[in-house]
Amino acid sequence: MRPLPAALQAHVDARVTALCRCFRIARADGVVLGFTDHDRPLAFDGTSYEPADGLDASEDASATGFAVGGLEVLGALTSDRLDPEDLAAGLFDNAEVTVHLVNWTTPSERHLLRVGRLGEVTREDGAFRAEIRGLAASLDETRGRAFRPTCDADLGDGRCGIDLDDADYRGTGTVSEPNDRRRFATSGLSAFAKGWFDRGRLTFTSGANAGRASEVRTHRKEGGEGVIELWQAMRADIAPGDAFVVTAGCDKRFSTCRQKFDNGVNFRGFPHMPGNDFALTYARRGDDNDGKPVVE
Numbered sequence: 001m002r003p004l005p006a007a008l009q010a011h012v013d014a015r016v017t018a019l020c021r022c023f024r025i026a027r028a029d030g031v032v033l034g035f036t037d038h039d040r041p042l043a044f045d046g047t048s049y050e051p052a053d054g055l056d057a058s059e060d061a062s063a064t065g066f067a068v069g070g071l072e073v074l075g076a077l078t079s080d081r082l083d084p085e086d087l088a089a090g091l092f093d094n095a096e097v098t099v100h101l102v103n104w105t106t107p108s109e110r111h112l113l114r115v116g117r118l119g120e121v122t123r124e125d126g127a128f129r130a131e132i133r134g135l136a137a138s139l140d141e142t143r144g145r146a147f148r149p150t151c152d153a154d155l156g157d158g159r160c161g162i163d164l165d166d167a168d169y170r171g172t173g174t175v176s177e178p179n180d181r182r183r184f185a186t187s188g189l190s191a192f193a194k195g196w197f198d199r200g201r202l203t204f205t206s207g208a209n210a211g212r213a214s215e216v217r218t219h220r221k222e223g224g225e226g227v228i229e230l231w232q233a234m235r236a237d238i239a240p241g242d243a244f245v246v247t248a249g250c251d252k253r254f255s256t257c258r259q260k261f262d263n264g265v266n267f268r269g270f271p272h273m274p275g276n277d278f279a280l281t282y283a284r285r286g287d288d289n290d291g292k293p294v295v296e
Contacts, residue, residue: 008101008109018105022049024098025118027091036102044107092118097132145268149275150252153268161266169248169261171197175207175240176225181233182217189226189246195219199249202228207242209234216249 004012011017020038024047027033034049036042042049086092095118103109119131145152153159164170173188189197197219204210214230221227228246250256254271258264 002111004111005109007106008103008111011103011106011109018103020102020104021113022100022102022110024049024100025092026096026098028093028095029091031091036104038102038104040104042102042104042107044102044110092130094118099132147270147273149254149269149271149273151250151254151257151267151269152252153266155250156247159266159268160263162261162263164247171246173226173244173246175238175242175244177240178238178242181236181238182230184228184238185222186226186228186244189219190224192219192226194221196248197226197228197246199251200247201249202230202244202246204234205243205245207239208236209238209242216246 003009012019020036020042022034022036022038022042022044025033025035032047034043034047035052036049037052038049039051041051097114097116097118098112099114099116101111101113114132116132119133151160156162156164162169171189171192173186175184176187177185179185195218197216200216200219201213202216203213212234214232214234216228217231218229219226220229248260250261252269254264254267254269257267
């Protein structure tokens with residue numbers, strides 16, 4: 001750990017301390033929020049830190065080398081600025097988090113504890129749990145291309161070349177009968193084959209979930225119409241008549257790229273690479289049909 005500033009060190013060495021932690025969250029859309037586990041507002045470096053009722057942080061783990069450190073923050077969704085809708089929409093995903101140790105009687109006496117990124121954020125019963133990952137977490141991310149049989153392009157991007165606005169790969173419909181926030185029967189997709197939208201992306205264009213999207217888990221056919229199941233439940237209830245747009249999905253296999261999209265020339269994988277069974281085989285001596293020895 002880096003040494004504390006002299007003034008803060010003197011405060012820490014005193015018999016009585018007035019320490020708190022301040023968390024600054026900078027989202028990708030430019031929104032900056034500040035929270036503190038102190039019971040009064042604090043401000044420094046142009047950021048106001050709002051008291052968060054019930055805010056608690058776990059032990060801050062750090063290690064030498066390239067090990068990933070981090071901590072978890074738990075609290076109640078009591079702040080007007082911490083909107084559950086924004087959490088559900090992913091606006092806090094990978095936000096930059098700065099954590100300071102602060103003498104709340106003299107905020108100029110502070111020490112930077114950690115700079116990291118927000119990882120998984122879970123919500124339950126009006127409370128949230130946020131994981132703060134250290135900067136070393138980025139070293140675990142895959143960079144560049146991977147040598148594997150499946151395609152590493154995203155369907156519809158520049159490397160793939162498929163136009164997802166094409167009517168063959170894009171459908172519009174409405175909800176005819178919702179089951180819950182993940183499953184519903186549709187109208188308007190009867191022209192598409194079963195499974196056509198598996199792994200695709202569905203975006204609601206009307207209703208309580210307008211503007212929100214989710215990946216399609218399965219696309220089935222029942223009575224000539226489609227039945228959609230999403231990977232994640234929508235934030236609000238799905239109602240009959242809700243309109244949506246859904247695009248085709250891809251399982252990244254060469255056969256799918258060639259047969260479903262006629263796009264084998266742009267396949268970004270290595271479909272003919274040997275698998276593990278082939279790589280672990282060894283040469284054996286045997287006999288062919290004529291009784292002559294061969295090496296397999």
